Amino acid sequence: MxxxxxxxxxxxxxxxxxxxxxxxxxxxxxxxxxxxxxxxxxxxxxxxxxxxxxxxxxxxxxxxxxxxxxxxxxxxxxxxxxxxxxxxxxxxxxxxxxxxxxxxxxxxxxxxxxxxxxxxxxxxxxxxxxxxxxxxxxxxxxxxxxxxxxxxxxxxxxxxxxxxxxxxxxxxxxxxxxxxxxxxxxxxxxxxxxxAEKGLDWLRLHARGRPGHGSFVHDDNAVTALAEAVARVGRHRFPTVVTPTVAAFLEQVSDAFGIELDPAEPEIAIAKLGPIANLIGATLRNTANPTRLDAGYKDNVIPSRASATIDCRTLPGQAEAFLEQLREVIGPDIEIEHISQQGAxxxxxxxxxxxxxxxxxxxxxxxxxxxxxxxxxxxxxxxxxxxxxxxxxxxxxxxxxxxxxxxxxxxxxxxxxxxxxxxxxxxxxxxxxxx
Structure with missing residues (x-):
């Protein structure tokens, strides 16, 4: 050329x-x-x-x-x-x-x-x-x-x-x-x-409770239930799963840097990558990140419903297992709505x-x-x-x-x-x- x-x-x-x-x-x-x-x-x-x-x-x-x-x-x-x-x-x-x-x-x-x-x-x-x-x-x-x-x-x-x-x-x-x-x-x-690329599952979580006046003692608050579930999701780390693509990548990185790969601690090899470690590190596990919250219509009214959006990314072959794990994290009383799903x-x-x-x-x-x-x-x-x-x-x-x-x-x-x-x-x- x-x-x-x-x-x-x-x-x-x-x-x-x-x-x-x-x-x-x-x-x-x-x-x-x-x-x-x-x-x-x-x-x-x-x-x-x-x-x-x-x-x-x-x-x-x-x-x-x-x-x-x-x-x-x-x-x-x-x-x-x-x-x-x-x-x-x-x-x-x-x-x-x-x-x-x-x-x-x-x-x-x-x-x-x-x-x-x-x-x-x-x-x-x-x-x-x-x-x-x-x-x-x-x-x-x-x-x-x-x-x-x-x-x-x-x-x-x-x-x-x-x-x-x-x-x-x-x-x-x-x-x-x-x-x-x-x-x-x-x-x-x-x-x-x-x-390879992770699958996408944008979810909306819904909590329901009893509406009422904001000045009352209230133990059935949808906002509270949702906030607790969202906090659990945001802090949770799903288990490490090394897929064939990630395994091949880690082998190449280990060879390039002359380090021994420990299958139980793949983060050690990825940490050597500096600025792109975040890009690669997210491929070791499924992820779920809260991105939006929505509840209420007036400052002194306890709403009957509160919602949150969760950006979930799943590894190939992990979509069903991930949803089971997520359900355990958020608890049985939170409704899950699928907004958009695209496979890995x-x-x-x-x-x-x-x-x-x-x-x-x-x-x-x-x-x-x-x-x-x-x-x-x-x-x-x-x-x-x-x-x-x-x-x-x-x-x-x-x-x-x-x-x-x-x-x-x-x-x-x-x-x-x-x-x-x-x-x-x-x-x-x-x-x-x-x-």
């Missing part, structure tokens, strides 16, 4: 960062992805790639394009990225979050790593192919989605329900939150490839695509070692995996050793290193041409 795509990816990423696609999760305040989707369509059309735009609701736009490969009999590769971003308060940032500013070797802006950087890589690679006459070895399906940041109902989940035919023949997929580097030493960098995803770290990922990384970084890991959050892979597609997180970035990468996700002053972005487009080009 010549320098054109490596230069263009910076321009494209800057353009995307300047398009506000804030997704608040509320239709009244969500901006929508339509403008960004139209930008993607225009950049594809400029080089002769046809695409289709699908709105699941006004301005909630998704875009899909298929690039024919040399061998149409092979399973197609889905390459996907979302266009929406979480909100950003400009008063908290060093630069305006939608400025796309380039400073200190970084592009700054909401979505710089989550995930307009990979959207830009996708566009830069296929535009370069069209200009130079490259045909990929198999069909490549590009998908730019809406609503990933708020449950995917207007994005990948909607596409899978309403337009599954768009993904006919897709057997594998790559998307976000994988392929980034973690520096062990000058000669070794681990590149974490996501092969897990695949093996093997096969030709994985080999191609590792080879593409080593070609650009001789010190690269690809390792599998589990994401504690969720991505569009949850939707695409229901079609039988084998999903990986692989949006390659070589990062500075001192960058606290995990803190940038949904954080203040989100930014992506320009050199890392250019590294990523070179790796992605190699991968898509050899897989």
């Amino acid at each position: 010549d320098a054109t795509a490596a230069d263009e990816v910076v321009e494209i990423c800057r353009d995307l960062l300047r398009i506000d696609t804030t997704n608040t999760g509320d239709a009244r305040t969500t901006v929508g992805e339509r403008t960004a989707a139209e930008y993607v369509a225009e950049r594809l059309e400029e080089v002769g790639i046809a695409s289709e735009l699908f709105e699941s609701a006004p301005r909630r736009a998704n875009l899909v394009a298929r690039i024919p490969g040399a061998d149409r009999s092979r399973g197609a590769l889905l390459v996907h990225g979302h266009l929406d971003v979480v909100p950003a308060d400009a008063s908290e940032w060093s630069v305006h979050p939608f400025s796309g500013a380039e400073r200190d070797g970084y592009l700054w802006g909401r979505g710089a790593i989550d995930m307009k950087d990979f959207d830009a890589m996708m566009l830069a690679v296929v535009r370069q192919w069209q200009r130079t006459g490259v045909t990929p070895p198999r069909d490549i399906v590009l998908c730019f989605t809406a609503d990933e940041e708020a449950g995917m109902e207007y994005g990948s989940q909607w596409l899978v329900r309403q337009h599954a035919d768009l993904f006919t023949g897709c057997t594998e997929a790559i998307g976000e939150v994988g392929g980034f580097s973690y520096t062990v030493n000058d000669d070794l960098r681990l590149y974490l490839v996501e092969t 995803v897990e695949t093996g770290f093997d096969g030709a695509l994985v080999d191609a990922m590792a080879a593409a990384l080593r070609a650009e970084d001789p010190g690269a070692r690809a390792v599998p890991y589990m994401l504690s959050g969720g991505t569009d892979a949850k939707a695409f995996s229901t079609l039988g597609i084998r999903c990986f997180g692989f949006a390659p970035l070589r990062l500075p050793a001192d960058l606290n990468f995990s803190a940038l996700f949904h954080g203040v002053d989100e930014r992506v290193p320009v050199e890392g972005l250019q590294f990523g487009v070179r790796v992605l080009d190699r991968l898509l041409q050899t897989s």
Whole structure:
């Protein structure tokens, strides 16, 4: 690949960062992805790639394009990225979050790593192919989605329900939150490839009691019962469960750092990872975190009902056991309502695509070692995996050793290193041409 795509990816990423696609999760305040989707369509059309735009609701736009490969009999590769971003308060940032500013070797802006950087890589690679006459070895399906940041109902989940035919023949997929580097030493960098992600179960807990005047002695108070249950949940630590993906990751970490792995104390190995320990540590167990409380309508009235929202993330194969454990924690008198459920995803770290990922990384970084890991959050892979597609997180970035990468996700002053972005487009080009 010549320098054109490596230069263009910076321009494209800057353009995307300047398009506000804030997704608040509320239709009244969500901006929508339509403008960004139209930008993607225009950049594809400029080089002769046809695409289709699908709105699941006004301005909630998704875009899909298929690039024919040399061998149409092979399973197609889905390459996907979302266009929406979480909100950003400009008063908290060093630069305006939608400025796309380039400073200190970084592009700054909401979505710089989550995930307009990979959207830009996708566009830069296929535009370069069209200009130079490259045909990929198999069909490549590009998908730019809406609503990933708020449950995917207007994005990948909607596409899978309403337009599954768009993904006919897709057997594998790559998307976000994988392929980034973690520096062990000058000669070794681990590149974490996501092969699994925890399931999502947003629950609402309801407590009921006897209503009454706030001045009375009252021993059947819904607020009290709920608060006690929520406190128990918030302080509880569910048991450690080492899944196959986490076990493979821990083995690689132990080897890289030259430490002996104690299966009974996996936290010791993870503690060596410094800033990304929080990202990895959450994959050792199921989690349940209280996020919202709601009760009452007047200061001097004891309400008959109080509610709380709990964000639960479950390991592969652990959903039923987790609910039994949670019930024991909250007690028998609290009602559980399921708001949103999305299953865990897990695949093996093997096969030709994985080999191609590792080879593409080593070609650009001789010190690269690809390792599998589990994401504690969720991505569009949850939707695409229901079609039988084998999903990986692989949006390659070589990062500075001192960058606290995990803190940038949904954080203040989100930014992506320009050199890392250019590294990523070179790796992605190699991968898509050899897989």
